[in-house]
Amino acid sequence: MEKKEAGERILKLKKEIDFHRYQYHVLDKETLSEAALDSLKHELYTLEQKFPEFITADSPTQRVEGKPLAKFTKVKHETPMLSIEDVFTFSELEAWETRVSKFSGREIAPFFCMVKLDGLAVELVYENGVLKTASTRGDGVIGEDITQNIRTIESVPLVLTKPKGHFYNFEHIVVRGEIFFPLKAFEKLNKELKKAGQVEFANPRNAAAGSVRQLDSKITAGRPLDFSAWDLVSEHGEKTHDEEWQIIKELGFKTNPLGKVATNLKEVEQFFNEVKNKRDKLDYWIDGTVVRVNDNAVFKSLGVVGKTPRGLVAYKFPAEETTSVVEAVEWLVGRTGALTPVVTLKPTLIAGTTVKHASLHNADEIKRLDVRVGDTVVIYKAGEIIPKVKEVLKNLRPKNSKEIVPPETCPVCGAKVVRKVGEVAIVCSNRNCFAQDKERVLHSVRAFGIDGFGPQTIELLLDEKIIQGPADIFSMTVDDVIELERFADISANKLIKEIQSKKNISLPKFIVALGIRHVGEETASLLAEHFLTLEKIMKAKEEELSMVSGIGEVVGKSVADFFKDEHNQKIIEGYLERGVKIEKGKPKPRGKFFGKTFVLTGTLSSMGRNEAKEKIKSLGGNISSSVSKNTDYVVVGEEPGSKFTEAQKLEVKVLNETEFLGLLNK
Ligand SMILES: [Zn+2]
Structure with a gap:
């Protein structure tokens, strides 16, 4: 990227990030996913590293989260609460180690690794062992006084225990940590808020922030918040970060059980993977790990760059959502002839893999999202191989963006493209379109379970007119294939044998x-x-x-x-x-629910609705969405809907959860 272009991009990125940050961190409103916001921040950071002349004090990379709200008393932190630089891959982590080692002129290992709790960072100050002030991070220098609210959190000690052994300066202790909302409690809270007709929280992090920043501490007290300490700021003779954790524990704080020393980056990676695998089983939100130079003297000597300490980095989980720039659009022809727009992106990392393409479904989706070539888009992984475009960040649109116009002719065969009445897809009108033939053959080959038969071979076979449709592959001979490029005796024999062995199909x-x-x-x-x-x-x-x-x-x-x-x-x-x-189809075995029709209403505590439906179906029962005289059973969970009253009216047998489970297990 040219310098001028980079400067313009940096300016736009700064504005966009600042807007969403303000919404999220000050107003507790989520206007863009955190992952997408991180992605923009990462792009800005990378650009600023390349063109440092554009780094300004007001850049989001130079600032830490959240302005203090006017309604709370302000507290100045003794030492600034800094933010952490993010890395998303092992190679970025290695680059950090190399850079920082070079800066300090020595080895920076070992490291202390911990989980990155996704809550609200707070600072606690104790005088003579008694909690005096609790404050939020605020802008890093000045935070909000939330002492009254923090007092209501059971896991925050109001009085400290003096550790045995070498310990001095008990008169003044400063500890930092995270206030977080346990997941189960979070779900319960949202259920209650919904019931009361109030606005639910977007995620546990917002719930934690929202609960702590209550002017009425009674509300905070009613929320089951938790606290985990991760840093001892005041000095008590400790030499390493793991010693700090030891002291924190002896003082009476809770620390996260997932924290340990790693002698090198390989061990850091191990820790990272362990945590990643455990992630879904934890009762709190984490978004990655934190890696810190363990030796306090080394950590201190590394100092601060901008507003982030050099000796600390957040190694984050791969994002399921990210941002990238649309470079071009291609129209792919599927087996039914439908044309699907696929955008080519500036390569970006999503869920741990590099992607260059994202799908747009159809022409209507382009209009709905107003995607143009040159646009910055949010993309997400939806279980498919190719990610999808979620939204366009229109503020980041360049002047020379180009509208995407659906083609009038098929990009493969040149035939006219038609749009069937009432359908969203545009379709190639040529039934003998090469692209459709190819996709049809590929689809058939996959359904028959034939191995070693890829799109390129199919293209060759169609090109050479050896096959014209899917069925033709079964009349192919070794001689047909051997003539083709890339095919030798052995592989041709193998392919024909494989095809012939898959002739019997269910x-x-x-x-x-x-x-x-x-x-x-x-x-x-x-x-x-x-x-x-x-x-x-x-x-x-x-x-x-x-x-x-x-x-x-x-x-x-x-x-x-x-x-x-x-x-x-x-x-x-x-x-x-x-x-x-x-082969002839097999009739469905008659389960014990054969011929019985079930209707479900309300929430079951032991299983989700889909699970319950599956269980009924697997036993031969039918599911209906409405109660009628033909209904055999209405299964009623918590908070049932109108179907329950309907069942009573029609005198259909009603089962509560226990009765339903009894019937399942009979
Ligand atoms: Zn075509």
């Missing part, structure tokens, strides 16, 4: 292989269980299909339309002519 898998719109594995299984043979499914009328439990009108119509089409009938014939054998 009915549901064959249905999947056909690539019918809206029909995935689950629907295919339902069809196979109900009709048992392909002939019967092909003959079934639309109404008949829609009646099958679990299949609605949309899917029923799609299946009926597919089999009515002569072109598709020929494809099926093609498979059969080439020796594909479809």
Whole structure:
């Protein structure tokens, strides 16, 4: 990036970050996810490192979180409460060690590792062993006096125990730590707030902050906040950070059990991975680990750069959400001919892997989000391989951004692109479109479970006209393949053998292989269980299909339309002519709930709603969303809805949770 361009980008980033920070840290409102905000901050930091002439005192990288609110008394910290620089990968962590070692001219290991609690950092000052002041971080120099509220937190000692052995200066002790909201209690609080018609908290961190910054300490007292100490600021003869933790504990504070000394970065990485694996089982939120130079003399000598200490770094968990810049857009043609816009991004790290593309679903999504080439976007991982675009940060839009216009012709075959009435997708009108053929073959190969057959081979085979559709792969010979580039005797033999060995296929898998719109594995299984043979499914009328439990009108119509089409009938014939054998479907075993219809209402304490539905279905029962005379049981949990009254009116058998569990386990 050119200097001028970098300067402009830095200016925009600063403004954007500051806006969301103010919303989040001062007003306790989340306008952008923390992960996305971190990503912007990271970009700013990296740019500033490259062009240090642009670093100004008002940069978010030079500031620590949260301005004090006017309503609290202000407290000046004895030593500033600094912020921490973030790293997201092991190589960034290594770079930090190299940089800092070089700066100090010596080895900086060993390190003290701890979890990074996601709560509210506070400072506690004790005079002669008695709690005198508690304050928030504020802007790092001046915080808010929250002593009254902190007193209500049971895990904060009001009086300290004097440690045995070498310890001096008991008259004045300063400890820092984190106020946090235990997860279970957080969920309970939100439930209560909802019931009372009040605004719920976005996350446990906001709940902690919101509870501590109450002018009425009675409200704070009613919230089960917890406190964990992580730093001893005043000096008592300790030489390392782990000694500090020892002293903190002896004084009567709680420290997090996940804290230890690591002799090198490899051990830091081990600790990081251990913590990451435990993360979901903990009853509090953490967003990573903190790595600190353990030797206090070395730590001190490293000093501060801007507003962050050099000897400390936050090694954060991979973000599920991040920001990047849209560089181009591509339209991919799928097996049904639908064109999907995919954006090319400036490479960015998400959930631990580098991504260069994100999906936009369809042309309408482009309009809805107003995405343009050049835009900074928030992307997120949604379980799929390719992440999705969540929103556009319009304030960061450059002057030369370009609108994205859907193509009028197919980017692969050049045929006209059409938009079917009432549908969002735009589709290539050419049934023999190469891209569609390729995707269809690929889809079929996957459904048949054929290994070693990738998109490139399929492209070659289509190009050479060896195959024209999915069924043709079953008539391929070794001679056909051996002629192709990259194929030797052995691999050609292996591929043909593999294909021939997969000729027998179960009915549901064959249905999947056909690539019918809206029909995935689950629907295919339902069809196979109900009709048992392909002939019967092909003959079934639309109404008949829609009646099958679990299949609605949309899917029923799609299946009926597919089999009515002569072109598709020929494809099926093609498979059969080439020796594909479809095994007969197996009827669903009759469970003890066979023929019984259940309706669920309210919350069950022992399992989620989906789990309960699955259990009923697995025993052969049906689920209905409304109560009628045909309902056999209405399962009633906590806070049931109108279905409960409906059940009583119609005199349908009602089961409470205990009765339901009894029936399940009978
Ligand atoms: Zn096409």
